Amino acid sequence: MVKTRELYYEDQYMSCFDSEVISCEEGGDGSFYVVLERTAFFPEQGGQSSDTGIIERRDKSKVRVLHTSIQDGIITHRTDGALTPGETVHGEIDFEHRFSNMQQHTGEHIFSGIVRSRLGYENVGFHLSDSEVTMDYSGPISESEIKEIELIVNRAIWENVPVRCWFPSDEELANMDYRSKKELSGDIRIVTIEGYDVCACCAPHVRRSGEIGLLKVIKTSSNKGGVRVSILCGKRALEYLDSQQKLISNLIGLLTTGQDKIYESVKRLIGENAALRGDLSSLRRELIDYELENIDETLSDVFLVKEDGLDGNIMKSIVNKLSEKHGGYCGVFSGSDDKGYRYMVVSGGDNRDAGNIQQILSDEYSARGGGKPNMIQGSLPSVNIADVIEKIRVKTGQ
Template sequence: MTEKLYDQDAYAVEFDAKVISCEAYQEKKESGYHVILDRTLFFPEEGGQSPDKGTIDGIEVTDVQIKKDVITHSLKEPLAVGETVHGIIDWTHRFNNMQQHSGEHIFSGIVHSRFGYDNVGFHLSDNIVTMDFNGVLTADEVREVETAANEVIVKNLPVEITYPSKEELKTLDYRSKIEIEGQVRIVTIPGVDVCACCAPHVKKTGEIGMLNVQSLSNYKGGVRISILSGFRALEEERKKSQVISSISGTLSANQELLPELVEKLKQSNQDLKYKLAQAKQKLVEQKMKEIPADQENVLLFETDLDTPVMRNAINGLVETHAGICGIFVEKEEGGYNFIIGSKTKDCREIATLLREKTGARGGGSAAMIQGSVSAEEKDLRELLA
């Protein structure tokens, strides 16, 4: 067993330890050394939380894993077995994770006490915290929980860590996501939450600072909620504020008027798209009228046409031309999107020909095919002639 120094003091940053083993590894495209110490401050990836970051003797720790109470550190360079080494954890990363995890306990505890739902899925990455609850919450209910969570934070309640005996656990009402073997570590926020947890936490709820809900979605019969706490929540709010300020400046409008203005711009954009589509339709129809009626095959090469316009054009062309009728529209990245139709030819054979000769993609019915192709206009005309 590795001595877990983070259990003894979640606020400690540096430590000394003895190297028990150091073994080279090669996994897919990554390689390095797996190092086991007799003791460590590095919290491993466990309980849905990402591992600590930092260095050991100046070498970056790229990963930390735990198996059967033995913690393994991944490093790019080896360490001498038997030597005493000095480790330093990334305190900013550690404290951010502590804020997130303690915030999650508050949020989940409130949901459990008010609605009776369990947190059945938890993930704490370097960017977001997600919680899956086995019951449905409305947006209004989530806002209520968010407000209540921030009220708990303001109260600056203690976050207590205890190790109850098996007998004590039998009478203790606590949340636990999985069956736990061995000693159970209980994290208690008085009057708010009691939960089995292995991770470092803040000493008092006031250190969390703030908690913001980022998203709510239905998930497996319940809901998935994403939150951010502390400095990560502050940074996310700054980003959102910068985006809103930028949009406000671009549109020369006060922030409170942005929703209404954006809705108007959206409607205006839809109206313009409709008018443009009508204009393109008329332009193509004019070109179609100029094609000799006795011309059997018709191939049009155009730019910037929508699929409905292309399809309408083909439907019109096959009524007056007996051969192959096709429209090819240039793509930004090169090549063409195409629709080909015919009342006398099997268009599936044309699709096969294009696929074999040009690597075209797509398909359809005997009457009409649709797809994309990377080829020159000259080559396509010769091929379909």
């Protein structure tokens, strides 16, 4: 098959085009694989997501282009409808999506060019999807260096320098210093951003740096001895700032404070919350002590059912205190019938084997747990706890 004519190399701003259908094959899942004689749909490659859009037939019926890929120079469009080989169709790419990709990608070039000229690191990975734009560099970059580079990139954007995409001759190429991610063969396409970067790249870019609008670094993380930098350009940067602004104004409303006091307010709330938790825990202990003092001392076995959220230390102190006065099994269940229970059971002065209780809970109620003859602990799935305690009383027979 003849290679597809790549219209995005003739004009990266071309959003509509006419073409002839070369072939259309069923994908088996309701989708179709369509090859056109020429296309403006840029295929997924070099870490960049593909163009999407529609293809319209003569009778104005449309199929959607869900994805575009390239192999051996042949571009395939995955569509949600069939087209007829030989027919002339009209393609329209989702240009807002494409232009955004051009902005992100050109921003990445300037950033990577500056990283290389200032720090000597290579861009060893690039990912441009609808949810993120990340670049991986071969060495570590400090926070202050990131800030500096971010500013220089934005200066380059404000300078509105030309971005030139071209195919140099072998001779020109031999005398050129350019960035390249892999050993390239065939016609090498060079993207020159005047004063900032020269790089081999196959993707569409904006014509002048000013079209990028803005580049914002939103995250950095260490990555295989280097660093992964997440950026957003153009409208995506604006949308990000919008979401940040919304978050901040929600926090301001919630905390009834000024933007400059949000951090202090949240810090104070966290401190207050920790202090209240401490108070709650000691009040709980006091309440439990009071409850324990009022249990009939002549009882041999005692099983308490408490609300969810008792911590292990409180459960331990409950069963230990019970066992000082009651000779049989002393247990506590913390939880609810719906969500299940955590439990702890010790044997009092009569030295009965707590393992018997574990056996009942495991056999009859699918409990997970275990322990020693004098103490068991574990958890129960959702149960009727009154039935469980009744079953224990009947089975242990006292």
